[in-house]
Amino acid sequence: xxxxxxxxDPDAFYEALxxxxxxxxxxQREAFLLRLLLLLANQVGDxxxxxxxxxxxxxxxDAKPR
Amino acid sequence: MAPALxxxxxxxxxxxxxxxxxxxxxxxxxxxxxxxGGGLAGLTAACDLASRDIPVVMLDEDDTVGVRGAxxxxxxxxxxxxxxxxxxxxxxxxxxxxxxxSVGRVLAxxxxxxxxxxxxxxxxKVPPFINLQQFYVEWFLVDRLNELPKAELRWKNHVxxxxxxxxxxxxxxxxxxxxYELQADxxxxxxxxxxxxxxALGAAMAAELGEDRWCISDVRFKKALPAERWxxxxxxxxxxxxxxxxxxxxxxxxxxxQMGANADPQxxxxxxxxxxxxxxxxxxxxxxxxxxxxxxxxxxLMENFRLGRxxxxxxxAHVMNPFGARGGNSGVQDAENIAWKLAxxxxxxxxxxxxxxxxxxxxxxxxxxxxxTGRTIRFLAPRSxxxxxxxxxxxxxxxxxxxxxxxxxxxxxxxxxxxAASSLTTSGGLAVPNVAITHPDxxxxxxxxxxxxxxxxxxxxxxxGVEPFATTNSSGRVFACNAAxxxxxxxxxxxxxxxxxxxxxLVVRPDQHLAARLHRPDGTAVDGAIAKALGKVAGR
Numbered sequence: 001x002x003x004x005x006x007x008x009d010p011d012a013f014y015e016a017l018x019x020x021x022x023x024x025x026x027x028q029r030e031a032f033l034l035r036l037l038l039l040l041a042n043q044v045g046d047x048x049x050x051x052x053x054x055x056x057x058x059x060x061x062d063a064k065p066r
Numbered sequence: 067m068a069p070a071l072x073x074x075x076x077x078x079x080x081x082x083x084x085x086x087x088x089x090x091x092x093x094x095x096x097x098x099x100x101x102x103g104g105g106l107a108g109l110t111a112a113c114d115l116a117s118r119d120i121p122v123v124m125l126d127e128d129d130t131v132g133v134r135g136a137x138x139x140x141x142x143x144x145x146x147x148x149x150x151x152x153x154x155x156x157x158x159x160x161x162x163x164x165x166x167x168s169v170g171r172v173l174a175x176x177x178x179x180x181x182x183x184x185x186x187x188x189x190x191k192v193p194p195f196i197n198l199q200q201f202y203v204e205w206f207l208v209d210r211l212n213e214l215p216k217a218e219l220r221w222k223n224h225v226x227x228x229x230x231x232x233x234x235x236x237x238x239x240x241x242x243x244x245x246y247e248l249q250a251d252x253x254x255x256x257x258x259x260x261x262x263x264x265x266a267l268g269a270a271m272a273a274e275l276g277e278d279r280w281c282i283s284d285v286r287f288k289k290a291l292p293a294e295r296w297x298x299x300x301x302x303x304x305x306x307x308x309x310x311x312x313x314x315x316x317x318x319x320x321x322x323x324q325m326g327a328n329a330d331p332q333x334x335x336x337x338x339x340x341x342x343x344x345x346x347x348x349x350x351x352x353x354x355x356x357x358x359x360x361x362x363x364x365x366x367l368m369e370n371f372r373l374g375r376x377x378x379x380x381x382x383a384h385v386m387n388p389f390g391a392r393g394g395n396s397g398v399q400d401a402e403n404i405a406w407k408l409a410x411x412x413x414x415x416x417x418x419x420x421x422x423x424x425x426x427x428x429x430x431x432x433x434x435x436x437x438x439t440g441r442t443i444r445f446l447a448p449r450s451x452x453x454x455x456x457x458x459x460x461x462x463x464x465x466x467x468x469x470x471x472x473x474x475x476x477x478x479x480x481x482x483x484x485x486a487a488s489s490l491t492t493s494g495g496l497a498v499p500n501v502a503i504t505h506p507d508x509x510x511x512x513x514x515x516x517x518x519x520x521x522x523x524x525x526x527x528x529x530x531g532v533e534p535f536a537t538t539n540s541s542g543r544v545f546a547c548n549a550a551x552x553x554x555x556x557x558x559x560x561x562x563x564x565x566x567x568x569x570x571x572l573v574v575r576p577d578q579h580l581a582a583r584l585h586r587p588d589g590t591a592v593d594g595a596i597a598k599a600l601g602k603v604a605g606r
Contacts, residue, residue, distance in 0.1 A: 034459035
C-alpha cells in the first residue's frame with residue numbers, strides 16, 4: 001500500500017470530491033461513495049494493496065473510542 | 067432383464083431386486099470394501115472400485131434411485147465429473163439423455179449484466195457442463211455396476227450399527243429377511259447428511275444453518291427458452307430476490323426462487339403460491355409442475371474424513387449450499403480419490419499411509435468449496451441493509467462497466483480442485499484436462515482411456531526432447547506425445563501440446579491429476595515421482 005503522496009493535485013482532487021457530493025441526500029452520498037470506492041479499487045488493481053488499505057481503514061476506526 | 071418401474075412426480079423410476087444376502091445363509095467372509103449408501107457418491111465409488119477390479123459390496127436401504135421417489139436434487143455435472151463418468155463408461159448415456167450447455171447469463175431484473183461461454187478455452191473431450199436429473203445419473207451407474215463382475219449391489223440392506231476393530235469393521239445390516247453381520251477391510255460411508263455410521267462413531271459435525279430460504283419448481287411448459295443457465299441476482303418478478311433458470315432432461319426446467327429469510331416452507335411450496343410465482347416469471351403459458359421443493363441450507367464439515375477403517379465421502383463428510391453445483395460434483399471427486407487409493411493399497415502397490423491423504427486432499431477441497439459457496443450466498447443474501455446497498459452498487463456498476471461484472475457472484479461453477487498443497491504432488495496437483503487424442507492404433511479417444519483399470523495405473527506423457535528412461539513401476543503406462551521418443555507408442559492430439567512442453571514428462575495419477583512435471587528426467591526421477599504420489603516416504 002502506497003502511503004507517500006501520490007495524487008498529482010491533491011487540492012483539486014479534494015475539491016472535486018466535495019463538489020460531486022453536493023446537493024445529495026445522505027443515502028445518495030453513501031451510494032456515490034460506494035460506487036466511487038469500487039471504481040477506484042479497480043484502478044488500484046493490486047490485491048495486496050487493496051487488502052492492506054481495507055485493514056488500515058478499519059484499524060483507524062477501531063483505534064477510536066466508540 | 068428390464069427393471070420394474072415405479073412412477074412418481076412425472077417420472078418412471080426403476081425398482082431394483084432385493085436378493086437374500088449370503089451371510090444370512092451362514093456365509094462368513096471378509097470383504098475388501100463395503101460402500102454404504104447408493105446415492106451419487108456411493109455408486110461412483112463402487113463403480114470406480116469395481117472398474118479397477120476391486121471386489122466391492124454396495125449396501126442401500128432403498129431399492130430405487132433418487133431420494134424417496136422423484137425428488138430432483140442435483141442437476142449440473144461439471145467437466146471433471148463428466149471426465150470421471152467417461153472413464154467409468156456412462157458418459158455417452160449422460161450426454162445422450164442430458165442437456166449440454168456452456169453459455170450462462172447473469173441478469174438483474176431485465177438487464178443482462180454479462181454472458182459467459184465456458185466452452186471457450188476448454189481442451190477437454192467432454193463439455194463444460196451437462197444438466198441432468200440426479201436420479202438418471204444414479205440409474206446409469208447402477209446399470210454399469212450390474213455389468214461389472216466385481217460389484218455386488220445389495221438393495222434394502224440398512225446399516226444399523228458398526229463396530230471398528232484395528233484391522234477391519236463389522237457392520238450390522240438389517241434386511242427384509244433379518245439381520246446379519248458383514249465384515250469389511252474398509253468401509254466407505256456415502257450415506258449422506260444423516261449418516262448413522264458417523265453418528266454411531268461419535269464424529270461430531272457442527273452444523274451452521276442458514277436463514278436464507280429457496281423454493282425449487284421443476285416444470286414443463288410450452289414456451290421456448292434457450293438451453294442456457296440464467297441467474298438473476300435480483301428479479302422484479304420475484305420481489306427483488308434471486309432466481310435460477312436451468313434446462314434439464316425430459317423438457318423439464320429447474321426454476322429456483324430465493325424466498326424471504328426464514329420463510330415458512332409449507333407456505334412457499336403451496337399450490338396457488340407456486341402457480342402465482344410461475345405466472346409472474348413465465349407469463350401466461352401452460353405449465354406442468356413436476357416437483358416442488360422448498361429448502362434451506364446448512365454448512366457442515368467433518369474434522370477428519372477418515373476414522374480408522376471408515377472413509378466418509380460426499381454429504382456424509384461435508385455439506386454446503388448448492389450454489390455452483392459443488393455438492394454432487396465434489397462427492398463424485400471424493401469417490402474417485404478414495405477409490406484409486408484403496409485400489410493401490412489392496413493391490414499391494416502402496417502402503418496404508420496413502421489412505422490418510424484422502425482426508426488431506428478432499429477435506430481441503432471441501433473447505434475450498436465451503437468458502438466459495440459461502441461468498442456466493444453473502445452476495446445473494448446480504449446480511450444487513452448496508453451489505454444490500456454495497457451489493458446494489460456492484461450491480462449498478464456492472465450494467466455499465468466490465469470490471470464490476472467480475473464482482474457479481476451468482477455461484478462460481480464447480481471446477482476441478484487442484485491438489486496444490488498435497489503431500490503427494492510436486493507440480494500444483496493440476497487436474498489434467500481430458501484432451502481428445504488419437505491412440506497409437508489410430509482409434510480416436512481421450513486421455514482418460516489410458517487410465518482405465520485394473521488397479522491404479524499411472525500415466526507418463528513424454529514430450530519431444532525427452533531421453534528414453536527405464537521405470538521400475540510395473541503399472542506405469544508410458545506414451546510419447548505427438549512425436550517419437552525412443553520406441554514409445556505415440557499418441558497424437560492438438561490438446562496434448564497445451565499440456566506439456568519440450569523435454570517434459572508429465573506423471574499423471576490414476577485420477578488424472580498431475581503428480582509431477584519433470585524436465586528431461588531419468589528413470590530414478592520418474593520412479594521417485596510415482597513413489598511420492600503413492601505416499602511412500604523415503605527410507606520406508
